[in-house]
Amino acid sequence: MTPITFSLATCECALASDLDSCYKRTANHLIAMDETAKPLRIPPEMAIYAEKHEIFDLVQTMVTNLMVDKPEDPIQYLIVLLKRGSVEVPRVMLLGPPASGKRTVARKLCEHTQVIHITDSNILKEDTDLTKKALQYKAKQQDIPGDLWIKLIQQRLSKIDCVRRGWVLEGIPQTREEALSLQEAGVAPNHVVLLEAPDAVLIERSQGKRIDPVTGDVYHVTFIWPEDKEVVQRLERQKAGSEEQLVAQLMQHHREVHALRKTYRNCLKGIDADQPHVDVFDQVCCGELLEAVSADATNMGELIKPYLESGQQVPDSMVLQILTERLSRLDCTTRGWVLHGFPRNLEQAEKLQESNFIPSRVFFLEMTDDVAIERVTLGSIDPVTGERYHSLYKPAPSPEVQTRLQFNPKDSEAQLLRELKEYWANASSLQDLYPEAVHINADQDPHTVFESLESRLVRRLQNDA
Structure with missing residues (x-):
């Protein structure tokens, strides 16, 4: 696991130190037992084999990951970890002020990469003792205590779907304190995206929001309007507070954003949200799609990985196979698609047509x-x-x-x-x-x-x- 920030690195160093101490205590315990019991005979070939195949490092890595992630099903977790090898799944935090388009971008990102979309509301939908305890605070209109909230997030991210596919945390964390607590709990992103826009634009967007009660998709009377007439008819005005409440939320965001930037400076990317949402997401970029596939522990991912790592061009046959599979998914067949920078030549265009994907x-x-x-x-x-x-x-x-x-x-x-x-x-x-x-x-x-x-x-x- 590559440490993302100094805070996490310190945490991992401490953890490694604890593990070393644990190993030493275990060894001392075995020596103490050895004084009264028969000697434990371990063939020297075992140590040679373990050293050759890096077994000791593998065991330490598995134990470290178990201690940090604390999965509900450790055995299944380790199976996924071993299958995944050194490939890191996406772990993304999508941050930004109110009305900056976090929900729209997060949904598109999850559709594009097939990772798990995590929000504060769906965390509270989990049927666990921790969730029930948190809902008691909500019922009393009280804030959920910080330590309980961190445990809820950690509990959700430790589930096998997040471990296997990765996750996008939308609007989490909101404060530096929350960010540091997540780091201490072992929740570390490999990408942090911060959406930014002028307050005047955000206030205007907030007033024009509409939501589809069936899909949960967010639209706007000016910036994003659905093409489907049935969707238009069922849109509802999103419940929002007054302009004064929004201004107060924006002020709170401004107070925290500098500290959040500092906390995640090594993996942070700022994006101007005052532009069309298709530009914010950068549409369906073929290069990004290839990188997402290469990170997946599939046969095709393993095949194209050497090309991407060496900077060579991925063969057209592989690109077309990946692309046609993606365009065949339900979101593309029902809502349409945009290809950016592809096809690059006549042969690619003709093969795309032969696959019956005609723009x-x-x-x-x-x-x-x-x-x-x-x-x-x-x-x-x-x-x-x-x-x-x-x-x-x-x-x-x-x-x-x-x-x-x-x-x-x-x-x-x-x-x-x-x-x-x-x-x-x-x-x-x-x-x-x-x-x-x-x-x-x-x-x-x-x-x-x-x-x-x-x-x-x-x-x-x-x-x-």
């Missing part, structure tokens, strides 16, 4: 090479906050931030020129295959590009109707 709308976002080079090569990231900056469009806010900015080697001009050369070599054949495709000038601000896409989508929907 109803195709968009080409266009700009000159000079603009692409300017956008990509002048970007950088703050390793402390995870915030992205650009020398022209979004410069660092202070000299201190500027000095610690880091550049991604993948964004070098040489690498980008290779990618552009490959794109232009395949662009004309793809445009011939999709003669009705819409060409959008991408050399504009993101909101203008989105409005251009949206207007053509709406127009196409009206024509289809």
Whole structure:
């Protein structure tokens, strides 16, 4: 287990120290017994075998994980742990102020990666003694004590579905104290996503929220509106407090967010939530899908893992197999799908059609090479906050931030020129295959590009109707 923060590392070091002490005490106990009992004869080959196959390290790893996660079914937990090997499942905390879109992003993320979606409300739906105790506080309109709440979270995350598939904690933790308590309990994320937006935008969003009582999906009269007329008819206004109550919640978030950033600085990524939700989620990115599959303990995951680790291109046959399996799932067949950056060439496009996955709308976002080079090569990231900056469009806010900015080697001009050369070599054949495709000038601000896409989508929907 790789420690995420200093606090957790300290916890694990202490745990390792306790385990070593335990081993020594056990050894001393055996020696004491050995004085009165017959000597225990262990062939030297056993130690050689254990050393060769790293048995001692394996046992210590299993015991450490058991002590940290405290699963309800230790045997099944260890079976999953051994099958998974060194692959880490997604453990994500999705944080942000009220009305920042946490629920929408969390649902999409869970659909995309098949991890378990955990919220404060579904934690309290568990039928356990701890839950019943917590509900007694809720019935009295009292806050659930912090130590009890941490135990409830730990209890839910220790279930075998979370151990096997991973989890997304939506809106948890809300305070630094809660975050540190979770670390002490062994609840450590490998990704923390922080959604951010101006208070004025969040207040406007809060007033326009609508919820589907059947699915629980959240919509908005301005930003997210369902295409299905049946869904529109059953939407309900989401119960929310007054604007004064929302402002108070936002103030509370602002008081805690800096401390949360500091707590999770090594795995934090900040995202501007003041943009279309499809941009926040980044649609269905083929590269991310491959990475999610490679982390899964399946035959296909094991097959593509060497390609991703070495930076080689995954063969088209494997990509198509993964992609067609994902597009065949219920959410895609009932709600539709968006492919970003795929297909990249005529052969991929033809194989996609042969698999009977034919797009109803195709968009080409266009700009000159000079603009692409300017956008990509002048970007950088703050390793402390995870915030992205650009020398022209979004410069660092202070000299201190500027000095610690880091550049991604993948964004070098040489690498980008290779990618552009490959794109232009395949662009004309793809445009011939999709003669009705819409060409959008991408050399504009993101909101203008989105409005251009949206207007053509709406127009196409009206024509289809």
